[in-house]
Amino acid sequence: MTYEGVLTKMQTELGNPIQYYLVFEDSFLSVNQLLGKQVEISFVGYQCLNCGKKKKIFRQGFCYDCFMGSAAAGDWIMRPELSTAHLDIADRDLEYEKKVQLQPHIVYLASSSEVKVGVTRGTQVPTRWIDQGASYAISIVEVPNRYLAGITEVSLKNHFTDKTNWQKMLRNELAQIDLILEKGRVRDLLPSEVHEFYYPEKIDVHELVYPVLQYPTKVSSLNLDKTHNFIGRLTGIKGQYLIFEDGTVFNIRTFEGYVVRIDV
Structure with missing residues (x-):
């Protein structure tokens, strides 16, 4: 299945373990159900969480102008x-x-x-x-x-x-x-x-108990600005991070405002 939309921080529900959801404009994804599966993340573009314009994200999901002017920043x-x-x-x-x-x-x-x-x-x-x-x-x-x-x-x-x-x-x-x-x-x-x-x-x-199949011994961050496409097996979710089998971790919060396509 393919999901596409603007990244915002994962919504969570307290449980044992914690439940995680990626919510897009027209759909949502139960991230816990992806554990153990191959996931592909592709960079599509930008969309400021404040003004909605397709402008490069500066910080906290905002374009530069919104970050410098919005009361929420x-x-x-x-x-x-x-x-x-x-x-x-x-x-x-x-x-x-x-x-x-x-x-x-x-x-x-x-x-x-x-x-x-x-x-x-x-x-x-x-x-x-x-x-x-x-x-x-x-x-x-x-x-x-x-x-x-x-x-x-x-x-x-x-x-x-x-x-x-x-x-x-x-x-x-x-x-x-x-x-x-x-x-x-x-x-x-x-x-x-x-x-x-x-x-x-x-x-x-x-x-707080997190849905993690195995913890990595070494971690490296996925940067969508440098790597526009990534494929890996999801082995855990903790904080606002997706953890993959090869030690790659993806911080959803860092890339709020980025438009992505997720294939499962």
Whole structure:
């Protein structure tokens, strides 16, 4: 069968294992059903996720103009401590920024390659953990806006990484850390503004199980800009990556906005 459309990040459904779906305009593909099968991925073109024009993708699925101008690509997306909607100060579009920033956010610790500190909207739990390939995660605080989550993350980045080592994550080299113990240790590291949102008794550790037949020992990335056609046997899905038998991995998130054809 052939599927064609614009790549957007895989939709996920929590389960044992997690279920993955590629959703196109006129069809969708259950990626779990492709495990063990030969898959061909071909580059067709570009389509900006914001303006819809067939322009080369610059970053985050956006063409250059949209990335530089859209409220959905402001600096506060990647650096939540720069959020200003709670002060009624706009970055690019105050109405949009209030909608996204002024809602409950979670600061969490997740175990993937190392123990990572991160921020996500409450509505994105556990999706955010799945997207980064975390095997275990625990919430530290739930705060009422993105700014408070951002300054909490900044204070904890001196003690935990805020990035995932994607190669270790895909090889399933997990950090063997007690997340409950780590949560208990962070109380004195939190900004004073968020102390009231810290609940030490909330110690639920979430385990995430990925559909992987075998983990690679070495990984190399498929780059659609350099390789317009790839064929391989799918052996796993983790984070937003497809894992192939020969160690090739394809990061769907990196190539959002690319139009592809997938033959199975």
